[in-house]
Structure formats: structure tokens, C-alpha cells
Amino acid sequence: MGKENLFNKVWKLHSVRELPSGQTQLFIGLHLIHEVTSPQAFQMLRERKLKVACPKNTFATIDHIMPTDDVSRPLKDPLAEQMFSALEKNTKEFDIPLFDYKTKKQGIVHIIGPELGLTQPGMTIACGDSHTSTHGAFGNIALGIGTSQIRDVLATQCLAMAKPKVRRINVNGKLGKGVYAKDVILKIIQILGVKGGIGYAYEYGGKVLDNMSMEERMSVCNMSIEGGARAGYINPDQTTFDYIEGREFAPKGEEFDKAVKWWKSLAGNNAKYDNVVEIDGSKIEPIVTWGINPGQSVGITEKFPKPEDLPEEQRQTAMEAYDHTGFEPNAPVAGTKIDVAFIGSCTNSRITDLREAAKIADGRKVAKNVRALVVPGSQQVKAAAEKEGLDKIFIKASFEWRNAGCSMCLAMNPDKLQGREVCASSSNRNFKGRQGSPSGRTILMSPAMVAAAAIEGKLADVRDYL
Amino acid sequence: MELKIKSVKGRGIPLPGDDIDTDRIIPARYLKEITFEDMGKYAFYDERFDAKGNKKKHPFNDEKYFGAEILVVGRNFGCGSSREHAPQSLMRFGIKAIIGESFAEIFEGNCTTLGIPTVIAQRADIENLMSVIRDDPAFEIRIDLEDNIISYGDFSFPIKQKESSRIVLTQGRWDSLSELMEAKEKVNEIAKKLSYLNDFKK
Numbered sequence: 001m002g003k004e005n006l007f008n009k010v011w012k013l014h015s016v017r018e019l020p021s022g023q024t025q026l027f028i029g030l031h032l033i034h035e036v037t038s039p040q041a042f043q044m045l046r047e048r049k050l051k052v053a054c055p056k057n058t059f060a061t062i063d064h065i066m067p068t069d070d071v072s073r074p075l076k077d078p079l080a081e082q083m084f085s086a087l088e089k090n091t092k093e094f095d096i097p098l099f100d101y102k103t104k105k106q107g108i109v110h111i112i113g114p115e116l117g118l119t120q121p122g123m124t125i126a127c128g129d130s131h132t133s134t135h136g137a138f139g140n141i142a143l144g145i146g147t148s149q150i151r152d153v154l155a156t157q158c159l160a161m162a163k164p165k166v167r168r169i170n171v172n173g174k175l176g177k178g179v180y181a182k183d184v185i186l187k188i189i190q191i192l193g194v195k196g197g198i199g200y201a202y203e204y205g206g207k208v209l210d211n212m213s214m215e216e217r218m219s220v221c222n223m224s225i226e227g228g229a230r231a232g233y234i235n236p237d238q239t240t241f242d243y244i245e246g247r248e249f250a251p252k253g254e255e256f257d258k259a260v261k262w263w264k265s266l267a268g269n270n271a272k273y274d275n276v277v278e279i280d281g282s283k284i285e286p287i288v289t290w291g292i293n294p295g296q297s298v299g300i301t302e303k304f305p306k307p308e309d310l311p312e313e314q315r316q317t318a319m320e321a322y323d324h325t326g327f328e329p330n331a332p333v334a335g336t337k338i339d340v341a342f343i344g345s346c347t348n349s350r351i352t353d354l355r356e357a358a359k360i361a362d363g364r365k366v367a368k369n370v371r372a373l374v375v376p377g378s379q380q381v382k383a384a385a386e387k388e389g390l391d392k393i394f395i396k397a398s399f400e401w402r403n404a405g406c407s408m409c410l411a412m413n414p415d416k417l418q419g420r421e422v423c424a425s426s427s428n429r430n431f432k433g434r435q436g437s438p439s440g441r442t443i444l445m446s447p448a449m450v451a452a453a454a455i456e457g458k459l460a461d462v463r464d465y466l
Numbered sequence: 467m468e469l470k471i472k473s474v475k476g477r478g479i480p481l482p483g484d485d486i487d488t489d490r491i492i493p494a495r496y497l498k499e500i501t502f503e504d505m506g507k508y509a510f511y512d513e514r515f516d517a518k519g520n521k522k523k524h525p526f527n528d529e530k531y532f533g534a535e536i537l538v539v540g541r542n543f544g545c546g547s548s549r550e551h552a553p554q555s556l557m558r559f560g561i562k563a564i565i566g567e568s569f570a571e572i573f574e575g576n577c578t579t580l581g582i583p584t585v586i587a588q589r590a591d592i593e594n595l596m597s598v599i600r601d602d603p604a605f606e607i608r609i610d611l612e613d614n615i616i617s618y619g620d621f622s623f624p625i626k627q628k629e630s631s632r633i634v635l636t637q638g639r640w641d642s643l644s645e646l647m648e649a650k651e652k653v654n655e656i657a658k659k660l661s662y663l664n665d666f667k668k
Binding site for chain 2: 195
């Protein structure tokens with residue numbers, strides 16, 4: 001014990017200076033941008049007659065507004081087309097590479113960063129999206145930022161930010177059958193709360209995380225923000241290096257060996273932390289949310305909680321949740337009817353997610369009256385899935401097989417809930433109105449659990465299918 | 467605009483409830499604009515209007531709070547997305563400061579960059595303040611960022627604020643860009659030292 005943790009080491013390496021406010025001027029090594037939060041930032045640059053400081057360290061894609069059916073230009077929604085054109089114009093004017101549909105590398109920004117090998121250990125990464133924490137799975141500092149901060153990074157390659165504390169979260173033991181990375185992060189949020197991480201970066205570790213693939217680790221880090229933590233990360237190890245090797249933007253040959261040496265020098269479990277939390281992974285069961293924030297969750301074998309049984313400070317939000325959902329306190333959660341099943345989002349739309357869901361869908365049929373969508377996270381994920389024949393499994397089971405994008409996670413494209421529909425969703429937020437209908441209801445769970453719910457037409461225990 | 471924000475005075479608008487997220491402050495479908503100009507119209511849209519566009523009961527629709535500049539909220543306000551559209555919509559609606567029990571971190575930072583103080587108070591003080599505003603919406607509230615105190619009429623209570631935010635607001639340094647631009651040399655030095663930008667490149 002007593003060594004510096006990775007977060008503090010990387011922070012120090014990127015610290016330009018202390019600002020009069022006590023914040024740090026932090027150098028950003030990789031800046032990822034997308035169409036929703038960047039146009040206003042480019043406009044601010046133009047107004048101040050500034051250039052992009054490091055266009056070579058900046059990459060763009062289009063994800064939030066992408067339709068997942070007809071992707072031909074001009075996009076049918078004129079507002080979406082306007083955003084697409086603005087991104088094209090801005091990236092061209094400021095000389096920033098854009099991974100759009102034509103490149104076959106388009107996808108959700110947090111899927112394509114790692115997939116292209118842009119995301120690496122030891123970096124500082126910023127993106128105008130709160131799920132930027134996903135990239136932390138590689139052992140770096142990855143921060144979601146607002147539009148004025150995008151302007152700052154574009155113009156100076158720096159951010160003004162106070163250093164958070166670091167909390168180590170150990171998940172030990174062995175996950176049971178049918179329990180996935182999604183259940184692990186939902187459990188962490190259930191235990192520590194949706195604001196438990198405010199002022200912290202979360203370092204995840206322990207046997208459960210050690211045994212996870214990079215895709216699974218990304219699902220965990222992705223939802224750090226749902227627990228209030230702006231950043232989440234995992235120390236890099238052989239699993240990390242193996243994932244990166246050979247990817248388009250990864251260092252090659254001798255340079256790769258040099259890189260691994262440096263990455264290893266940053267890694268260190270059992271370092272010094274501001275606080276440590278222990279969770280027994282063997283006790284986690286498949287989890288579903290029941291309310292209007294991701295901390296409101298229970299195991300699939302449990303009942304909808306009674307507000308009076310919850311801690312006092314959670315009751316008001318619980319009552320508000322029941323007002324919105326209309327679910328019955330004390331009724332079993334399994335068996336809750338659903339109308340829509342959504343497999344996708346930056347949390348769970350990678351190839352391994354699709355494989356797990358396909359295992360459940362294989363040879364089965366989506367229940368009548370359920371609309372089920374599979375939206376791969378990127379064009380490359382889609383191509384890989386099709387190579388394995390996953391598309392055929394889903395289509396045969398009556399899932400719709402779509403093109404890449406954020407889709408029904410936040411419904412900025414045409415994929416939306418209608419009216420009071422209930423959606424079993426592999427996404428990350430169950431906020432009121434999140435999936436496009438103000439009265440729509442979202443139940444978060446793992447992709448395999450979504451597949452099981454799609455088949456039964458109601459919430460089901462995926463373990464019965466394995 | 468006055469850069470140094472040492473205090474904010476104005477009438478209050480109470481918005482009770484905890485964990486009010488950015489999707490509620492501004493639903494995602496209203497993010498489809500390439501400027502922030504019209505964001506004020508969409509603040510709390512789904513809570514203010516039904517599917518047909520009819521007004522629902524909501525403090526932002528309540529005439530007695532029209533022109534109020536200080537928003538009073540509960541715990542973990544602004545959780546969720548990093549979208550600056552959320553504070554932009556509140557600012558363009560007319561909000562100049564927010565008093566709450568706690569704030570989500572990215573939201574708090576976004577507010578500060580726009581010159582909107584987010585100050586933290588005890589739940590009991592907030593509940594009192596909300597009920598006073600409901601009884602008399604014309605009451606003037608004063609947030610003093612230098613002395614960390616809120617006063618209204620004969621009452622006052624202590625507040626907290628993230629220290630770095632308090633400093634940048636009271637010293638007029640909340641436009642982070644000007645400050646970040648001052649250290650170009652040092653930025654270059656750091657860039658030259660980072661292994662991944664020099665020793666092994668993509």
C-alpha cells in the first residue's frame with residue numbers, strides 16, 4: 001500500500017499549472033467530438049477568431065441523431081440533417097477527421113474510440129458527453145465535458161478542473177451464471193447511490209474486474225456518471241494490451257512494445273486511495289431498475305420496493321417514480337409486461353453484448369406485441385456481428401436489425417417510445433422521458449436480460465434460459 | 467456583462483424534488499439545434515406542456531414566479547448528461563443563480579462557466595425558503611458569494627459553494643478560455659513530455 005494511484009499519476013503528467021481558482025489546467029491528449037454538443041463550441045471559436053490547437057488529437061463521429069434505418073442523405077429529419085451538415089462543415093474547416101457513414105467506421109463515439117485504437121492507457125481524454133468515462137476501462141482519465149469546455153479544449157487542448165478524490169471499488173468473488181458487467185455496475189450504483197460518486201473518480205478492481213473482457217470493463221466504466229462519478233477507470237493489464245494491439249491507431253511493432261512498457265509503469269492496484277469499498281460479486285443477481293434513476297434497482301427475483309421500506313431520503317423520489325411508472329409496490333418485478341425491447345447504446349452494444357443476447361434469442365421468437373430492436377454500436381460492430389451470423393439469429397427471432405447509432409437510448413433519432421410504452425433497455429438512463437416519450441417508461445438491464453424479456457413479453461430471469 | 471459575480475439579488479422560484487436530471491431540464495429531442503439561442507423555450511418542456519402543447523401546472527408556468535431569477539431546488543440537481551443545453555436553457559429562461567441541497571458535478575461546472583452560481587444549503591433552510599417564496603413570491607433574496615450567506619427579509623442562512631467556483635465567479639475569472647490561453651508555452655512543454663505523443667505515436 002502507499003503507491004500513487006493511476007489517476008493521480010496521469011493527472012500529474014498532464015498538469016500544466018495550478019490556476020488562481022485552485023483548479024488545475026489539465027492537458028488533454030485525445031479529444032472526441034460529435035454533432036450534438038460541438039456546433040456551438042465551433043461557433044464560439046469563430047466569434048473569438050481562434051483555431052483548433054491540435055486537430056491531430058481531435059476526432060469526430062456522428063452518433064446521436066443518426067437514423068438506424070434509412071441513412072441516405074439528406075437525412076429525412078431536416079434538423080438532424082442540419083446538425084450533420086454543421087459537423088461536416090466544422091470538421092472540414094478546422095481539419096478534424098470525421099468518421100461518418102461513408103468511412104464504414106462510424107458509430108457511437110465511445111464505441112469507436114476504443115475500436116479504432118484511439119483510446120489508450122495513460123491518456124487524458126475529453127468528450128462532450130457524460131459517458132466518456134467508458135474510455136477509462138483502458139486505464140486513463142476520461143472526462144465528460146460541457147460545450148464551453150469543448151471550446152476550451154478545441155482552442156487550447158486544456159481544461160480547467162479541480163482534481164477529484166479517488167475511490168477504489170473492489171468487486172471480488174465470482175459472478176454467477178447470467179450475471180453480467182451491467183449487473184455489476186447497477187449493483188455498485190444501487191449500493192453507493194446516484195450521487196455517491198460526486199467529487200470522486202472511481203477505480204474499479206478486484207477479481208471480477210480482472211476476469212472481465214475489455215468490452216465488459218467498458219460497460220462498467222460507462223455508467224460511472226450514473227453513480228455521480230465523472231470518471232471511472234481500471235488499471236491496464238494484459239487484457240488491455242491484447243485488445244489494443246493491431247488496431248488502426250494503436251502503436252505498431254517496436255513502438256507497441258515501448259507503449260506497453262509505459263502503460264505498465266502507470267498501472268498499480270493496491271495503491272493509495274481516498275477511500276475503498278468492497279463488494280461481494282458472488283452475491284449479485286441479474287438486476288433491473290424500477291424507477292426514474294439508475295440507482296432505483298432490484299434483483300430480478302425481488303419485488304418492487306415499498307417506499308416506506310426505503311431510507312427516508314429516498315422516499316420522495318420513490319413516490320415520484322411510482323407516479324410516473326404506475327408499477328405496484330410489493331408486486332414481483334419478474335412478470336412486468338413490456339412493449340419494447342432495446343439492445344444498444346454506448347453501455348451495451350459491443351460485439352460481446354450482441355453475442356450474449358443472440359444466445360438467448362437463438363431459436364426463439366420475440367413475443368407478440370413486443371417491438372424489439374438491436375442497434376449495434378458501430379458499423380464495425382455491425383459488420384463483425386454479420387460475419388458471425390448474429391444478424392440472422394436476431395432477424396429470425398423477429399428482432400429488427402438496425403444501423404449504428406445512439407438510437408433509443410435518448411431518442412434523438414426516429415427511434416422513440418410511444419405514449420406510456422414500457423421498454424426493457426440495455427441503455428444507461430431510465431430518466432422520465434429519456435426514450436423519447438414524456439410518459440414512456442424505461443427498465444434498465446443487461447442485453448441478455450433484454451433478450452429474455454423480449455421473448456417472454458415481460459421481465460424474466462435470464463438464468464432460466466442458460 | 468459584469469464579470470465579477472459577488473452577489474445575486476432577485477426573486478425566487480421553488481422547484482421541489484430530488485435527482486432532477488438533465489433530460490427533465492431539457493428533453494433530448496430539443497437538443498437538435500446548432501445554437502443555444504432558443505433553449506430557453508424548452509426548459510422543463512415535458513413537465514410544463516402536455517402532448518398537445520397545453521400548459522401543465524409547473525412553477526415555470528406559474529405567473530406569480532414570472533421574472534424570478536433565483537431557482538431553488540433539492541438534492542442532486544442536474545444529474546445525468548453533460549449537455550450544456552441544460553444550464554443554457556435555464557439561463558435563457560432568466561435564471562441567474564441556483565440554490566440547492568446538492569448539484570451534479572458536470573452540471574455545476576457548466577453553470578459556473580456560464581457565470582451562474584450554484585450554492586449549497588441545508589435541506590431545512592431550503593424548505594423554509596421555498597415556503598416563504600410560495601407565500602410571497604415578491605420577496606427579494608440575496609445570495610452573497612463572498613460571505614457565503616443567503617438573506618431574505620429578516621432571515622438568513624449559511625451556504626457553501628465549491629471553492630474553485632466561488633473564486634472564479636467572485637474574481638471574474640469564470641470565462642475559463644481566457645485563462646487557459648495564457649499558458650501556451652507550458653502547454654507545449656507538457657505535450658513534448660508525454661510518452662504517447664512522442665515516444666510511440668499512432
